[in-house]
Amino acid sequence: MRIDVLGAVRALRDDGTPVDLGGPRHREVLARLVAAEGRMVPTDTLVDDLWAEPPVRAVGALRTFVAALRRAVEPDRPPRTPPRILITQGPGYALCLPRGDVDAHRFEDALARARRTPEALTDLDAALAAWRGPAYADVTAAAWARRERTRLEELRLEGTELRARLLLDSGSGAELVAELGAHVTEHPWREPAWGLLARALHRAGRQADALATLRRARTMLVDQLGLDPGADLRRLETDILHGATTLQPPRTVWTTDARFGPRTTVELARTLALAGGDALVHSRRDRLAALRAAERTGDTVLTARVIGAYDVPALWSRADDPEQSRAVVEAAERTLTALGPHGPADLRARLLATVAVESRSADLSGTAPRRAGLAAREAEALARKLGDPALLAFALNGVFLQSFTRPGLAAGRDVVGAEILDLATRHELPNFAVLGRLIRLQSASALGDLDAATAHAEAAEQLAAVTEASLVPVLTAWFRARVTAARSTEPGGPTAATAAAHYRAADDALAATAGMPGLHRGLFPLALLGLRLLHGRPAPTDPALDWGPYRPWTQPLVLLARDRPDEARTALTTAPEPPLDHMQEALWCLTAHAAARLGERPVAARAATALRAARTEQAGGASGMLTLGPVARYLAEAEACADME
Structure with missing residues (x-):
């Protein structure tokens, strides 16, 4: 027998007669096992894939479906003999069929052979002809089926374009004009399709139409997505203009260059971001618009290119726009899933690096931080393997932020x-x-x-x-103020008032720089607090100070300075752990200092545990913008309070 999933799910006997698989759930179980490609699928996974909210007797129902399927696919199996097709394996089930007996597997194998050798074109033709509609067409609600449908559809489009390219490379292909014209109309965002249509037109002696096709592609990409055509289309246009006879592009279906020409919207957004100021705000807006437009096309590779093109160096470990960062991370993760583990390595590396860079928002929760760290390391590994220095620098940017x-x-x-x-x-x-x-x-x-x-x-x-x-001198002005603050404690050094004035000037410059609220808000009050602690003075109590995101860790000391110890104690014991960013050592030191002042031993013990590995560092120094003095000072206070050696 054979099983077909490139269309509605069905099973056919050797003579071509259909097998009665039962109801929708029976077909879905069979389809899910087909998607596993012979691997065992645990019972728990099957239950979760079948039901959004599994019923009480879900496992029993699954066993009933499996038993019915076994009778359907092996009707002549003698009683009490083990099944040979749908088998029990460990804690789940597996489908044991030769790959040639499943249409999706035949198609993938034919595509893989055709990628390697043009002689496999006949098999690819047959595999493409076997498609009867969208893959798993009657399994509409399941998330796993949607993912497989998207993956296989991308492979079908690749196969269609590979077939056309092989024909054109062989010297034929003029007859493909109508077929490729329809393909481009249905999938206007696929750059390889435009190039193939132009080649077919040129092969048919229609040079002017071929050039007009490439101009249409350029106009559509620029006007609707803000992207210039990739290198292959630009090279093809040059070849046609110069009368080249072969017009054979590189033997690849994937676009391998994720960087674009200087006139694209994404590149412009990148350039604006690097310029800083108001331009940074506009760049973020333009970037998100381009990303959403790319996703609407349904072209996974194009979306990956758009997302990955924004390789803007990022220094600060807190996102200025967490909502947008989440949107970018979610889009990158969706695109990674659609590309699959065997997608273009450079695009995957850029998407993974994007996840690592954009996940730096302190608002991310659950498993997101761990995923971001893994994404950073995987991007780094891919970039090293590819030997692309610009890509490796971007990937290392993600490693730094994680x-x-x-x-x-x-x-x-x-x-x-x-x-x-x-x-x-x-x-x-x-x-x-x-x-x-x-x-x-x-x-x-x-x-x-x-x-x-x-x-x-x-x-x-x-x-x-x-x-x-323009942002660099703003940041280095803060660093110089931090140096002044540190040296204000030295004999003959600048006064504390001078250091405060330097912080104020740096803050004024940062306030004039649009687009970095995540950096600016609360920074000046925190710097003043650090300066006061360096000189053994209480926290500033000016009600006009905006403590921003640092308020939970500064309030206990502000309340102590106002002689409100009970409120300070409540603020201290209810404060969360500091976020994992540039300021974590500083905020843990504030916690340690307040706990020591209030005699809160459990809090002091937690702070001491957190700070012990940083005992040789400077509190706040990781920001390069302020200092509270040596971590060792605050660690000693916490350990003394907690009676720790």
Whole structure:
């Protein structure tokens, strides 16, 4: 017998007569096992896939479906003999059929052979002709079926285009004009299809129509998606204009270059983001619009290109627009699922790096932070394997932003920053060179090496003058204020008032820079609090100060400064753990200090445990923008309060 899922699910005997599979649930169980490609599917997974809210006797119902299917597919099996097709295996079930007996598997195998050798064209023709409609067409509600349907449809489109390319490469293909014209009309966002249609027109002696087709493709992509055509289409247009005779593009169906020409909307958004200021706000808006437009096309590869093109270096571990970051992460994850594990490695790496970079919002919860960390490492591994320095720099940017998993990791971040800087210097990636310098500035600041941090600040400023990165001098002004604050405790150093004035000037410059609310809000009050703690003074109590996201960890000290210890104790014991970002050491130190002042031993013990690995670092130094002094001071207070050695 054979099973077909490229259309409605059905089973046929060797003589072509249909097998009565039973009701919709029976067919869905069979289809789910087909999708597993011979692997065992656990009973629990089958139950979850069959029912959004499994009934009480779901496992019993599943066993009933399996028993009925076994009778249907092996009607002549003697009683009490084990089944040979739908078998029990471990904690679940598996379908044991040769791949040639399942139409979806025959199609995938034929496509794989045709990718390797043109001689497999006949098999690919037959496999494409076997499609009777959307895959798993009668399993409409199941999430697993939607994923498989999307995956197989993308492969069908690839197969259609591969078949056309093989015919054109063989010297024929003029007869494909009508077929490819219909294909482009139905799937206007697939760049390979436009190129194939243009080649077919050229093969038919219609050079003017071929050029007009490429112009239509360019207009459609630019006007509706803000993307210039990829390198293959641009090269094809040049070949036709110059009268090339072969017009054979690279032997690949996937677009392998995820970077675009300078006139695209995505590239413009990227350029605006690098410029900073108001342009940064506009760039985010344009980027999200392009992403949504790409998703509406249904073209997975195009969507991956649009998402991955925005490889803007990111330094701050908190997203300025968490809602947009979540939207980008969700779109990237959907696209990764649609591409599958065997999709183009460069596109997958860019999508994974995007997940890592955009997941830095402190609002993410559940398993999202862990997924983001894994995405960062997978992107790095893919980029190293591909040998693409720009892609590796972007992937390492994600690794850096996912390296705030606990206090005390400044030295490791410096290693990442050093590699980004080395890559950027050797391969002329000036924007990533700026990122590398700023990461190393932050790391040296956290480690208390202010001379090294100052050298990185100066180098970053020199690069910024060339790249027109206006945000850099704003950030380095904060660093210089942080240095002034640290040295205000030294004999003969600047006064605390001078340090406060430097913080105020840096804050005014940051306030004038649009598009970075996640960085600006609450930063100045936190810097003032750190300065006061350096000089043994209470927290500032000015009600006009906006503590922003730092309020839960600063309020206990503000309330103590107002002589309200009971409220301070409540604020301390109800404060959450600090988020995993640049400020975590600083916020844990505030918690430790307040706990010591209030004699809250359990809180002090938690703070001491968190800070122990960072005892050689500077509180707040990881930001490169402020300091509360040595972590060791606050750790000692917490340990003394908790009676810990």
